[in-house]
Every structure is written in structure tokens, then in C-alpha cells.
Amino acid sequence: xxxxxxxxxxxxxxxxxxxxxxxxxxxxxxxxxxxxxxxxxxxxxxxxxxxxxxxxxxxxxxxxxxxxxxxxxxxxxxxxxxxxxxxxxxxxxxxxxxxxxxxxxxxxxxxxxxxxxxxxxxxxxxxxxxxxxxxxxxxxxxxxxxxxxxxxxxxxxxxxxxxxxxxxxxxxxxxxxxxxxxxxxxxxxxxxxxxxxxxxxxxxxxxxxxxxxxxxxxxxxxxxxxxxxxxxxxxxxxxxxxxxxxxxxxxxxxxxxxxxxxxxxxxxxxxxxxxxxxxxxxxxxxxxxxxxxxxxxxxxxxxxxxxxxxxxxxxxxxxxxxxxxxxxxxxxxxxxxxxxxxxxxxxxxxxxxxxxxxxxxxxxxxxxxxxxxxxxxxxxxxxxxxxxxxxxxxxxxxxxxxxxxxxxxxxxxxxxxxxxxxxxxxxxxxxxxxxxxxxxxxxxxxxxxxxxxxxxxxxxxxxxxxxxxxxxxxxxxxxxxxxxxxxxxxxxxxxxxxxxxxxxxxxxxxxxxxxxxxxxxxxxxxxxxxxxxxxxxxxxxxxxxxxxxxxxxxxxxxxxxxxxxxxxxxxxxxxxxxx
RNA sequence: GCUGGGUUCGUAUAACGGUUAGUACUCAAGAUUCUCAAUCUUGCAAUAGGAGUUCGAUUCUCCUACCCAGUACCA
Numbered sequence: 001x002x003x004x005x006x007x008x009x010x011x012x013x014x015x016x017x018x019x020x021x022x023x024x025x026x027x028x029x030x031x032x033x034x035x036x037x038x039x040x041x042x043x044x045x046x047x048x049x050x051x052x053x054x055x056x057x058x059x060x061x062x063x064x065x066x067x068x069x070x071x072x073x074x075x076x077x078x079x080x081x082x083x084x085x086x087x088x089x090x091x092x093x094x095x096x097x098x099x100x101x102x103x104x105x106x107x108x109x110x111x112x113x114x115x116x117x118x119x120x121x122x123x124x125x126x127x128x129x130x131x132x133x134x135x136x137x138x139x140x141x142x143x144x145x146x147x148x149x150x151x152x153x154x155x156x157x158x159x160x161x162x163x164x165x166x167x168x169x170x171x172x173x174x175x176x177x178x179x180x181x182x183x184x185x186x187x188x189x190x191x192x193x194x195x196x197x198x199x200x201x202x203x204x205x206x207x208x209x210x211x212x213x214x215x216x217x218x219x220x221x222x223x224x225x226x227x228x229x230x231x232x233x234x235x236x237x238x239x240x241x242x243x244x245x246x247x248x249x250x251x252x253x254x255x256x257x258x259x260x261x262x263x264x265x266x267x268x269x270x271x272x273x274x275x276x277x278x279x280x281x282x283x284x285x286x287x288x289x290x291x292x293x294x295x296x297x298x299x300x301x302x303x304x305x306x307x308x309x310x311x312x313x314x315x316x317x318x319x320x321x322x323x324x325x326x327x328x329x330x331x332x333x334x335x336x337x338x339x340x341x342x343x344x345x346x347x348x349x350x351x352x353x354x355x356x357x358x359x360x361x362x363x364x365x366x367x368x369x370x371x372x373x374x375x376x377x378x379x380x381x382x383x384x385x386x387x388x389x390x391x392x393x394x395x396x397x398x399x400x401x402x403x404x405x406x407x408x409x410x411x412x413x414x415x416x417x418x419x420x421x422x423x424x425x426x427x428x429x430x431x432x433x434x435x436x437x438x439x440x441x442x443x444x445x446x447x448x449x450x451x452x453x454x455x456x457x458x459x460x461x462x463x464x465x466x467x468x469x470x471x472x473x474x475x476x477x478x479x480x481x482x483x484x485x486x487x488x489x490x491x492x493x494x495x496x497x498x499x500x501x502x503x504x505x506x507x508x509x510x511x512x513x514x515x516x517x518x519x520x521x522x523x524x525x526x527x528x529x530x531x532x533x534x535x536x537x538x539x540x541x542x543x544x545x546x547x548x549x550x551x552x553x554x555x556x557x558x559x560x561x562x563x564x565x566x567x568x569x570x571x572x573x574x575x576x577x578x579x
Numbered sequence: 580g581c582u583g584g585g586u587u588c589g590u591a592u593a594a595c596g597g598u599u600a601g602u603a604c605u606c607a608a609g610a611u612u613c614u615c616a617a618u619c620u621u622g623c624a625a626u627a628g629g630a631g632u633u634c635g636a637u638u639c640u641c642c643u644a645c646c647c648a649g650u651a652c653c654a
Contacts, residue, residue, distance in 0.1 A: 010654090011654090012653080012654045014653080014654075044654065045654095046653090046654080047653055047654065049653085050653065050654080118652090122652070125651095125652090136580085137580085138580070138581065138650075140581095140650080171652055173652095189584070189585095192583075192584085194582075194583070195582090198581075198582050198583085199582085200650080202651095203651080203652050205652085206652040207652055208652050209652085213651095213652070213653085213654085214653075214654050215654095218654090233648095234584070234585095234647080234648060234649095235648060235649070235654085236648095236649090236654090237583065237584060237648070237649080238582070238583055238584085238648070238649040238650075239649075240583090241583095261584085263584085263585075263647085263648095264647070264648075266646095266647080268590075269589095271645095271646060271647075272646090272647075273647075273648085318591070318592085318603095319591070320591085320592095322591085322592055322593075324593080325593080325602090326592095326593075326601085326602050326603075328591095328602090328603060328604095345591090345592080346584080346585060346586095347584090347585050347586060347646095347647090348585075348646085348647065348648095349590090349591065349592090350589095350590060350591075351590090351591095352589095352590050352591065352604065352605085354590080354604060354605055355590075355591065355603080355604050355605085357604095358603085358604055358605090359604095425616095427616075427617045427618085428615090428616050428617065438616085489614095493614095525613095526613080529613090536613060537613055537614075538613090539613080540613030540614070541613065541614055543613080544613075544614065544615095550614090550615085551613095551614055551615080552614050552615035552616080553614070553615060553616085554614095554615085554616090555612085555613075555614090556613065556614090557613095
């Protein structure tokens with residue numbers, strides 16, 4: 001009589017899903033899939049005050065991006081299901097739409113003596129709290145204090161009847177029994193015991209929006225939806241006794257789900273849980289997707305920062321869980337196979353942004369050159385680079401390709417050219433967008449326009465309102481497409497005697513008539529420098545400076561072969577005349 | 580304050596009560612190269628403290644310290 005595994009992720013649509021929430025969803029998903037069970041989404045929107053437009057859609061989109069696809073609660077269009085069907089028998093899955101369901105359960109509790117009506121106003125309770133605090137104590141609505149407060153336990157029945165009939169000014173509270181030890185079991189933490197005397201009479205039904213609180217709605221829905229395990233955040237551990245008591249009060253002990261409380265994700269430095277602030281301060285996202293709140297503030301997301309969802313999920317999975325061995329790289333399928341709740345860490349895990357990047361780097365390297373090329377092309381296009389699939393089409397448009405497949409002047413490149421750049425630079429990249437920082441000079445020429453009083457940005461026709469000095473060379477190289485020269489490298493490597501040698505190398509390349517292959521050109525340049533007994537390091541670095549704008553970067557042969565004879569010579573000539 | 584949870588290198592973690600306490604990230608050094616990165620090699624670095632149980636404790640028990648959560652008509 002094994003029970004079908006059914007777990008749920010029950011977010012509250014009060015804002016974007018935090019990465020800790022994604023982890024909770026992920027662990028639920030992994031657990032369900034491993035057991036061949038169901039992963040259900042339920043929206044816990046019983047607090048109308050905190051509802052944030054767009055949050056629900058965000059949550060579903062974020063989970064979808066991560067590959068965490070619900071079996072129930074959300075349809076294939078990403079909408080929360082509102083009407084029951086074979087696949088979604090428990091609809092609606094939004095608690096605000098389940099309002100009629102809860103009321104009778106609350107009344108059942110009262111009828112059986114497990115709950116009572118309370119008529120105390122917010123002001124009265126606030127006053128009681130303030131008085132207790134002034135006396136150095138904490139006010140608790142419990143079995144002691146409830147007898148001196150206004151509720152259906154203390155008021156005459158007739159008065160209770162009258163208040164219920166004439167006003168809607170009441171809440172329902174759980175009648176916590178006195179001096180009872182609640183014995184609980186947590187799948188991660190083991191056995192826990194709590195005495196009910198330390199607990200209070202929690203509100204189960206709110207006057208404010210005439211809806212149940214989390215505690216009631218949660219228990220009722222988990223029961224109705226036949227949830228077998230509740231895997232949720234540690235912040236719920238203190239209310240676990242209440243939830244146990246509620247299952248008991250309803251007489252649902254036999255089908256009560258098993259519980260697992262996950263520790264929190266902590267900030268990288270210092271103490272406390274990970275918050276949006278930490279991300280802003282330390283420069284990493286805390287949300288899976290970019291989020292713009294109703295006030296217009298935008299928070300960065302892992303997706304927009306260039307993380308692969310597989311890397312994000314893998315990283316998250318390893319934060320607080322391990323497979324029991326040294327493996328660190330897992331596909332979703334492998335995670336499903338390896339996951340186990342008893343390997344989940346009890347203590348909170350500090351998030352490490354560096355490790356997150358490492359994961360992305362690993363996944364980037366696992367991508368094929370073709371996959372990365374497909375992802376890089378849009379990035380290049382944002383920088384004004386044209387990538388074409390068929391060289392013939394571009395030839396009719398006037399492109400003049402060099403041997404590698406690039407037309408530097410017209411900023412047109414073949415897909416093969418891009419792929420070859422990807423192939424030999426991928427080990428330097430962490431994100432797809434890094435390729436531009438690493439190899440922009442294989443697409444555009446370096447130039448330090450600022451040094452000549454020429455502002456970066458598109459050139460403007462003379463006479464225009466915001467006319468800037470026009471660099472004559474801009475006819476050849478569009479300055480909006482340039483990589484800058486690194487000033488300190490210029491100071492260090494651009495010495496007159498070396499420039500002379502570099503210029504000669506430029507002439508040598510321009511008139512090179514051997515076989516134009518990557519290896520051939522590379523060794524020819526080296527032989528030429530060696531033959532002249534020039535200092536290899538100094539010349540090569542100056543050469544790179546002229547070609548790439550920086551003394552550090554890709555190999556000379558890699559650059560020269562790709563940009564071709566003409567551009568190599570042109571860049572050297574430009575640097576020699578202007579730096 | 581009270582209640583509950585937690586504590587192995589800086590971080591994430593491994594270690595049926597018996598290991599020189601392992602691995603990964605970070606960091607440092609070396610190798611390599613025309614530079615940088617990558618790569619390879621090496622290194623730095625931990626059982627919070629104290630009792631107890633035991634032949635033997637990172638592991639079990641208790642105490643202390645510290646950290647976290649909850650203490651709402653929020654979830």
C-alpha cells in the first residue's frame with residue numbers, strides 16, 4: 001500500500017521567486033520525479049494585501065526556464081489551472097479561488113472544539129502586546145491569556161451569536177491544548193518534540209480578507225490534493241507542531257504527509273539569509289529572471305546575466321545537497337536519479353557566486369562550437385556585426401572575404417568564421433557574452449579615439465548640431481565598432497625602436513606570399529623576427545598591441561591569420577602613425 | 580527574552596565509532612607560451628570550546644559559545 005508520491009511547490013505571489021525558492025521547487029521536483037510521482041504547483045495567495053501583479057507569471061516562467069515543469073496545477077500554456085480536469089483534478093490551484101472550500105473546515109474545527117471565534121480587535125491586541133512589553137514580557141494569545149480576552153470561550157453564547165450574526169468582526173483561532181508534547185518527525189532533521197505550552201492560538205481565519213491563513217489553507221489543500229511529502233523552507237519548522245495538531249484535529253493523521261524542512265540559503269559574507277541587497281552589493285543575481293517591480297526598480301536575473309539554466313540548476317542543487325561522492329556536474333536527469341533527502345544538509349548554505357560562475361564555465365565548455373555560435377551571433381549583431389550563413393549572398397552585397405571568412409571593413413563575417421573564433425576562445429569564456437570582450441578585435445579594429453580628442457560613438461556629419469571631430473580613418477573603420485587601446489600597455493610596449501620592427505613585420509605580412517595557413521603565417525612571423533635577431537617578446541607584445549589594442553590576449557598567429565594581410569598591415573600602420 | 584533548529588579548511592561538502600581528515604571553488608607558487616587566459620604540478624587552509632561514554636569520538640550524550648529561524652488577522 002505504497003502511497004503515490006505527490007509533492008507541491010506552493011509559492012506566494014508576493015514578488016519574484018528568490019533563488020532559494022527555486023531550490024525548494026527543484027528539490028520537490030527531483031523528489032517527485034525520482035519516485036515517479038507528481039509535482040504540483042499551488043498558488044498561496046490568501047494575503048490580498050501582499051499580492052503583486054506579475055509575480056505568479058514570473059514564478060512559472062522562472063521554473064519553466066529551469067526545466068522544472070509541473071505535472072499538475074499549471075497547464076501547458078503556463079497558466080494556473082482554474083477548472084478541474086483529468087490531469088488537474090484539484091483545480092482551482094489558486095487559494096483565493098478555493099475560498100468556499102475552507103470555510104466548512106474551519107467551522108468543523110469549531111464544532112469539534114478545536115477552534116473558537118475571537119472578537120478582539122487589532123487595537124485591543126496591540127494594546128495588550130504593548131502592555132506586556134512594557135512589563136518586560138511577551139504577550140501570547142494562548143490557553144492562559146485567552147480566558148481573559150473576548151472570544152467564544154469567554155463570552156456568553158447569546159452574545160457570541162449576536163456578534164456573529166451582526167458583525168463580521170471576528171477571527172477563528174486554533175485552541176491549542178495545554179501541556180501536550182507534540183512528537184514530530186522530519187525527513188531531514190529527525191525526531192523533534194515540542195510542548196504545546198510554548199505555542200500560541202494561531203489565527204486560522206482572517207477577518208481582514210475573509211480568507212483562511214496559510215496554516216489552515218495549507219493543511220486543507222495538502223490533504224485534499226493528497227500530498228504525500230511536504231518539502232519546504234526552514235522558516236516553517238516552528239509551525240510544524242501546529243500543523244501536526246491540525247491534522248489530528250481533522251482526523252487526518254493516517255494520510256498526513258511526511259515533512260522535510262530545508263535550510264536557508266545564506267549570504268556569501270557575514271551572517272543572515274541571502275537577500276536582494278546582497279546581490280546588488282556584491283554583483284550577482286538573487287533571482288532566476290530579471291524582475292521589474294511595480295515601482296519600476298529592476299533586479300538582475302541569472303538568465304539575463306548569461307547563465308545557462310542547466311548550470312544554474314546544477315549549482316543550486318549542490319547548495320545543501322551532495323550525491324555522497326565527488327561528482328559535481330549533473331544533468332537534470334542525473335539529479336533525479338541521484339537525489340536523496342537524507343543527503344540534504346541540515347545547516348544553511350552560504351551561497352558562493354564564484355562557484356556559480358565556475359558551473360557556467362563548465363557548461364559553456366560542454367556546449368558544442370555550433371551551439372555556442374548560435375548563441376553568440378545575436379550578441380555580435382548587437383555590436384553591429386553581420387553574420388551570414390551563405391557567403392555567396394554576401395558577395396553579391398559587396399563583401400570581400402579574407403581567407404578566414406571575414407570582411408573587417410564591412411563588418412560581415414561568415415558563420416564559419418564566428419565558429420572558428422568560438423572554437424579557440426571558448427576555454428577563456430564563462431558566459432557567451434564574454435566572447436566579445438575576449439575577441440572583439442577579430443571583428444573590429446582597435447583605436448583610441450579619445451586620445452585624439454575624438455569621442456567614441458557614431459560619427460556625425462560635419463555641421464550637424466552635435467558635430468564631433470571626424471577621424472579621417474573613420475571611412476575605413478567605424479569608430480562605434482572599435483576596441484580601445486590599453487593606455488598602460490601602450491606606455492610599456494610601444495617604444496620607437498620596437499615600432500620600427502613591428503612596422504617591418506607589417507610589411508612582411510602584407511607581402512607574404514607563402515601558404516596562408518594559421519600555422520604557416522605564425523611560424524613565418526616568428527622566423528622573420530628571429531632571423532632579424534629582434535627581441536621576440538617585445539616585438540610580439542607590441543604587435544599584439546597594434547592588432548588588438550592590448551598586450552595581453554590571443555596568440556599573434558590567431559589574430560593575423562583571421563584578420564588577414566590587409567587588415568594586419570593597416571592596423572600596424574595606423575598604430576605606428578597615431579600612438 | 581522565549582521556543583525550535585544549526586555548527587568539518589575562507590566557501591560548498593566527504594569521511595558503517597578506527598583515514599596522514601578527502602574533493603571542488605577561491606587564493607598563492609612553479610611549469611608552459613610571444614602576452615594574457617586556459618592547462619598541468621605543488622602549496623596554504625578545518626572537525627567552535629569543554630566535559631562525558633568508549634580501547635578509540637568529526638561521528639554518541641550533556642554543558643557553554645556563536646549563528647539562523649519563528650515569536651502577525653504574512654506566507
